[in-house]
Amino acid sequence: MFSSRVARSAPWVFDSEDNTQPDQSPADLRDARPARNVPPTNYNPSMILYKPRTLPALLFLVTGVCVAGSVWVVRQDGVGPAKFGMNLPQLNMALRERFAMPEDKNEQGCFYVTSTEHPQVSFMVENGHLVRVDVDKSGIGTAEGVQVGDSEEHVMQVYGSRLKVEPHVYTNGHYLTIHNGDYGVRFETDKGKVSTFYAGTFEAVRYVEGCG
Secondary structure, three states: OOOOOHHHHHOOOOOOOOOOOOOHHHHHHHHHOOOOOOOOEEEEEEEEOOOOOOHHHHHHHHHEEEEEEHOEEEEOOOOOOEEEEHHHHHHHHHHHOOOOOOOOOOOOOOEEEEEOOOEEEEEEEEOOOOEEEEHHHOOEOOOOOOOOOEEHHHHHHHHHHEEEEOOOOOOOEEEEEEEEEEEEEEEEOOOOEEEEEEEEEEEHHHOOOOOO
């Protein structure tokens, strides 16, 4: 027989079935449980790092935007990635195109192909090599910024005395031609504005009717 003194000395008495403390309610026990998945007090979402496998995808997207949004400029030696003197396979590789020789042998000596990415640009291929590029719409200009739709006066202001002005064969406009060594640029004007322009070898630039 235990004395009351001994019974009082026991601080806790546990039930043999649920093993809970008699002086704590279920709510108290629920509140006392440690919280799960609680971020530390210094948690900062911006500190989460991307997994390495996500980086190639991000780089691909950035590269794709750069490529899809590239702006071509007509230079003395070519336009965009294309350069005068390239043969057809080299032109295809530079532009990621699939240009092919015409089936008609009579047209293989000189023919035009058109860019998929920049349809306002046509490439003149003569004797298997790129010799000239023609631009017939606005959006692509020369290195000096002149493009289709600009006024004849503006072209003269930009190029000044380098221009040779000649009457147009078919309209009341002019040919505004720049000769620079083996290369040249010619602007055709009509009603006071640039209707088309082309650049390439000086011989090809002087073709009045392109490959015609």
